[in-house]
Amino acid sequence: MTTRHEGVQLPMMQPLRRPSIIDQAELELRNAIYYGDLRPGDAVPEVQVSRQMGISRSSLREACQRLVRDGLLTQIPGRGLFVTRMDAETMSDFIDYRLGIEMQAATIVAEQVTRLRASGQDAQVDHLLAPLRACLERSRASLEAEEVIEAGNADLDLHQQLAELSRNRFLATSMNTIVILTRMGSFSDPLGFGVRADITSTHEDLLEALSRGDASRARALLRESLQELAARLRSGDEADEDTEVVRDPDLLESTAPEWPSLGEGGPTS
Structure with missing residues (x-):
């Protein structure tokens, strides 16, 4: 008896490998x-x-x-x-790029929510947005504990999660680099690494917009937040008197990392 897979021409497959x-x-x-x-x-x-x-x-x-x-x-x-040191021109170009990626991701997620709401799957909406809520709570707890760097980590994780929820691998891959470039911009701030004191409120507003499936409102919130960040990092000062920034002056200093050994028995190619 001939099985269905006999004689089938398979496409060329690349061998699986461990990370090099x-x-x-x-x-x-x-x-x-x-x-x-x-x-x-x-x-x-x-x-x-x-x-x-x-x-x-x-x-x-x-x-x-x-x-x-x-x-x-x-x-x-x-x-x-x-x-790379991000000067004013580079920062402007970068924020434009980041806005394009994040606004598209927010649009896709909001459209997913709209479809779920329309089919009566409200519980699935909560499940979809749960990773973003977890990042929001991390930000809140970190600020209360005056752990500025962890609050910044939670903020970047929320934006990375937003791209992941879009289920678009190109948006998610782009965000992998974007979060590092954002961190580089924050470390370039001469006043020290900082995050907005109202970051949790900003996240809450974004989550509320996404939960309603309001893509337009979500895009507007992202634009406002990222333009404030760009203005602050370009000027090296508080760009808006109404926006308080929590800073960690200890993060002004750089120390060389101790690199772990990746090879066994000496250098390998």
Whole structure:
């Protein structure tokens, strides 16, 4: 007896593989930038970093080029690699890019909510938006505990979750880089890393708009919030007298990260 799959021509499949040394090195560099171990303007010395990571210089170089491509690192001929410093023009361009990504994600999520409401699936709406509510509560708890960096983490996680909920892998992938670029902009603030004191209210308003399926209101809230952020980071001062910013002056200082060894028995390519 002939089974159905006999004689079927399968498409060419790529072999599955574990994350490579280069993938791991890229992730370590991204994390170092995100958490502030590497700050805007900091050098990434090839010899020192490759030795600390326990990988070859060629592997590190390839990982770094991925970050150059994404705008996280800048290569200066004759000087080396540096964490990108976001000037006023770069910040304006970046916020325009981020607005496009997030407003589209919010539109998709609001449309999902509208469809669920129309079919009487209110419980599914609560389930859909639960990750955003969890980030909101993290922000609230962090601000109450005066943990500014964790409040910032929760804020960025909420925006990442919004892109994930759109179920559009291109929007979600773009947000992976956007949250790091946003963190770089925050660390570039000469007054110190800060978050809006009313960040939880901003999140609550966004969640309320999404819960109603109001895409227009959600987009307007995102535009207002991101334009305030851009103005504040461009000017290096409070852009709006009515917007209080909670800051952590200790985060002005940068310390070099201790890179974990990624190789076994010495550098590998």
